[in-house]
Amino acid sequence: MRELSLNILDIAENSFKAEATEIEIVVKADANFLTISVIDNGVGMDEEFLKRVTDPFTTSRTTRKVGMGIPLIKMQAELCEGSFDIQSTKWVGTTLTASFKTNHIDRPPLGDIAETIVSLIADLKGAELTFRYELEGEEPFVLSTKEVKEELGDTIPIDTPDVLIFIKDLIKENIKLSIGGFSL
Amino acid sequence: MKSIADIKAIRDKMQSEIILRDSDETNEIRVVVGMATCGISAGARPVFNTLIDEVAKRKLTNVKVTRTGCLGMCKLEPIVEVFVPNQEKVTYVHVNSEKAMDIIVNHIVNGNVCKDYLIKDED
Ligand SMILES: Nc1ncnc2c1ncn2[C@@H]1O[C@H](COP(=O)(O)OP(=O)(O)O)[C@@H](O)[C@H]1O
Ligand code: FES
Ligand SMILES: [Mg+2]
Numbered sequence: 001m002r003e004l005s006l007n008i009l010d011i012a013e014n015s016f017k018a019e020a021t022e023i024e025i026v027v028k029a030d031a032n033f034l035t036i037s038v039i040d041n042g043v044g045m046d047e048e049f050l051k052r053v054t055d056p057f058t059t060s061r062t063t064r065k066v067g068m069g070i071p072l073i074k075m076q077a078e079l080c081e082g083s084f085d086i087q088s089t090k091w092v093g094t095t096l097t098a099s100f101k102t103n104h105i106d107r108p109p110l111g112d113i114a115e116t117i118v119s120l121i122a123d124l125k126g127a128e129l130t131f132r133y134e135l136e137g138e139e140p141f142v143l144s145t146k147e148v149k150e151e152l153g154d155t156i157p158i159d160t161p162d163v164l165i166f167i168k169d170l171i172k173e174n175i176k177l178s179i180g181g182f183s184l
Numbered sequence: 185m186k187s188i189a190d191i192k193a194i195r196d197k198m199q200s201e202i203i204l205r206d207s208d209e210t211n212e213i214r215v216v217v218g219m220a221t222c223g224i225s226a227g228a229r230p231v232f233n234t235l236i237d238e239v240a241k242r243k244l245t246n247v248k249v250t251r252t253g254c255l256g257m258c259k260l261e262p263i264v265e266v267f268v269p270n271q272e273k274v275t276y277v278h279v280n281s282e283k284a285m286d287i288i289v290n291h292i293v294n295g296n297v298c299k300d301y302l303i304k305d306e307d
Contacts, residue, residue, distance in 0.1 A: 009229060067221075069220075112229075115229055115230070152191060152195050163194060
């Protein structure tokens with residue numbers, strides 16, 4: 001993937017597919033590491049399946065034999081001298097964490113994270129999404145769909161295109177895409 | 185700088201303009217974008233966002249843009265499916281932002297399928 005925010009979109013799709021009702025996406029960065037976490041309360045995976053999930057020949061899909069999303073982000077993290085971890089409990093949920101050395105030459109840029117978040121909010125499929133963006137030395141930025149829905153009241157759905165465009169601008173204006181001279 | 189509270193202004197504006205989504209689901213047009221790993225790496229996200237932007241710009245209150253997983257045709261991604269009530273599903277392949285705009289204008293607004301963007305025999 002050309003942007004880490006595309007990996008984030010792809011990993012978050014797994015959480016929707018797992019029928020999560022709460023999904024949290026966390027992007028953290030300091031001068032050493034950029035860390036991405038996707039946390040959900042979806043159907044989870046059992047131990048045996050989880051062991052195989054980082055192997056590109058594991059998927060529960062029927063249309064294609066191999067799942068590539070998790071092996072891909074794992075490979076990218078390891079290539080960037082970062083780390084990868086996935087924890088899951090059947091019927092409880094899943095937490096995936098991938099970190100990347102911030103200044104590693106092979107690290108893809110974070111890219112358009114606002115577009116990723118808005119793509120998810122446009123079709124929440126009954127889930128609530130929280131996005132946290134934490135740069136060292138900066139106020140964290142938090143966007144929660146629950147909170148946005150409260151502000152909107154009952155008459156305007158959160159997936160109304162005008163609202164989505166507002167949210168995209170809001171994210172873009174509130175997050176800084178560089179740290180210690182490195183562009184994220 | 186915008187804050188979440190500013191969304192109230194949007195809410196009030198929308199309520200006064202009554203540009204709320206058409207709640208009658210029987211005439212809802214659904215535009216579905218394949219967002220599995222291959223769709224995303226082939227460019228599905230900008231396509232999806234272009235569709236949202238165009239729907240907002242043209243105030244198409246009866247159109248809903250959604251995501252789906254793997255459509256089983258990796259080589260043809262990004263794929264966009266259009267469901268117009270009482271019509272057969274139309275599948276567009278190798279879609280980019282420019283084609284997405286054409287799909288909104290020609291197919292969704294004017295009712296003319298964009299024939300050039302359908303699956304071709306050589307695919
Ligand atoms: N958050 C999750 N919750 C439950 N199952 C998951 C989750 N993430 C991944 N999986 C399982 O692991 C499989 C492989 O995931 P992935 O590598 O993203 O490939 P794909 O999504 O294309 O199948 C999925 O098909 C699914 O069965
Ligand atoms: S795996 Fe390629 S379209 Fe699904
Ligand atoms: Mg996946």
